[in-house]
Amino acid sequence: MNTTPQPDPKDRPARLTVGVVGAGRVGPALAASLQLAGHRPVAVSAVSDVSRRRAAQLLPDVPVMPPAEVLQRSELVLLTVPDDALPELVAGLADTGSVRPGQLLVHTSGRYGARVLDPALRAGALPLALHPAMTFTGTPVDVQRLAGCSFGVTAPEELRMAAEALVIEMGGEPEWIAEENRPLYHAALALGANHLVTLVAQSLELLRTAGVAAPDRMLGPLLGAALDNALRSGDAALTGPVARGDAGTVAAHVTELRRHAPQTVAGYLAMARATADRALAHGLLKPELAEDLLGVLANGTDGTEGDA
Secondary structure, three states: OOOOOOOOHHHOOOOOEEEEEOOOOOHHHHHHHHHHOOOEEEEEEOOOHHHHHHHHHHOOOOOEOOHHHHHHHOOEEEEOOOHHHHHHHHHHHHHOOOOOOOOEEEEOOOOOOOHHHHHHHHOOOEEEEEEEOOOOOOOOHHHHHOOOOEEEEEOOHHHHHHHHHHHHHOOOEEEEOOHHHHHHHHHHHHHHHHHHHHHHHHHHHHHHHOOOOOHHHHHHHHHHHHHHHHHHHHHHHOOOHHHHOOHHHHHHHHHHHHHHOHHHHHHHHHHHHHHHHHHHHOOOOOHHHHHHHHHHHHHOOOOOOOOO
């Protein structure tokens, strides 16, 4: 075991000054992670009180200033704003002369690749798209979660090694995503992560309505096992009434959902149809049972089946 004392990151010479434009949940965490690797955060832009508090918590003593001044101070700039705001921000920074030649400009949007940074590229910046495939809380726990986190990386070929090196320094695992595949890549992550939160929240509400005192404790082991099985086995992990072809059970589900939580019916039916399609395609749902099941799902949207 290596017992050699490790130098405090503050005592190591900083390799890059780091600025953050947009103190949402992502930017301060990435800057704090880069600080642990020896880089030096020097400026952050933050507008709301919440973002200012977040910046103060994760990047103490780093001054808050306008985006143009952040770029003036920084060799590496993290553009961590919402996807829809990114193109206008990049164009504005380039038009005002804020971008410097040789400056590393990194955005964290999952939707966009490096081309959204073309206005800054024409001003001499080095464009990188580094998207962490992680959900963020805006608290210090995010820095820990970056360890082993995959990043979707897109950059010009000559900057590929630099992009991947930054990801590794943040504790992440670089995964190269072609420019044209960025929207599909992001859609896949949103489908899995964002929709999962909605499904879990709905399930918690329904269990409370059913009288379960600790729905989180009930769901935790079940969902953990389901996720693990799905990651290991894909569609072979499908279980439950839809995969078994239990049309009567599914009909009872729809009836109860209409009675207690009608806002969940459309989502339940859509996911049940998708599950049935996948179960059929992989031989889990027997064709002779599928007809009644699909009939229930087809009638479930018009209300005729709900009282049957």
